[in-house]
Amino acid sequence: MYSAQAEAKPVLKPVLKLVGSGVVMLLAGCGMGMDDATDYAARTFSGNGEQIYYTGxxxxxxxxxxxxxxxxxQMHSTSCASxxxxxxxxxxxxxxFWLVAPALTRHALTEEHDDGHGDHxxxxxxxxxxxIRHGLDPAGKGLNTAMPRWQISEEDMDDLVSFLITDSH
Incomplete structure (x- = not known):
């Protein structure tokens, strides 16, 4: 006698293994390819803007x-460098992985017209x-929602922007 349930068991087992392996890899790899802000804790910074960039x-x-x-x-402490x-x-x-955060070098920000993320x-x-605060490019178009919207004091913002625009990276 044919049983659909008996036929499903051999297929179900490899699927469950695959799903289980994926969950384990996801949890084990959480942070893989990402630098958490705490990775820079022991570093010495030349100024407030640089420290904000690396540590948040x-x-x-x-x-x-x-x-x-x-x-x-959203799950981890992060910074610009992350x-x-x-x-x-x-x-x-x-x-x-299909998204790439754009370069934040002085050249990319102030000298190139198209950073590869929109013509502006x-x-x-x-x-x-x-x-940084509102997620809008110079043309007023929204940046990708992967870009956090930062709540930052004016003094800290001035230091961060100065670091980004004047630093020679």
Whole structure:
């Protein structure tokens, strides 16, 4: 006698193994390819803007908070460097490997017209502040929602923007 249930058991077992392995890999790899802000804790920084970029904390010890971003950013302490990289060249985002955070070098922000993430004018200090706080490029178009919207004091913002625009990376 034919039983659909008997036939399903051999198929179900490999599927469950595959799903279980995927969950284990996801949990084990959480953070894989991402630099958490705590990775930079022992580093010495030349100024407040650089410290904010790498750690998400000001030199006064204030955490720079944010809303949105990737699932990883929402689950972990993150910073600009977590997505844009130690060298500020940008990198693939975890877990959305098809997205690449753009470079945040002085050249990419102020000298190139198209950063590969939309055709817009160069950033200046004011438009960069708008991008960081509100997620809008210089043309007023929304940045990808993977970019967190940062709540940051004006003094800390000035230091961060100055670091991004004047640093030679």
């Amino acid at each position: 904390r000001s030199q006064a010890g204030t955490a720079i908070t944010y809303q949105g971003g990737t699932m990883h950013a 997505c844009h990289g130690d060298d500020r060249q940008g990198k693939r985002l975890y877990p959305k 004018e160069r950033y200046d200090k004011n438009s960069l502040k708008v991008a």
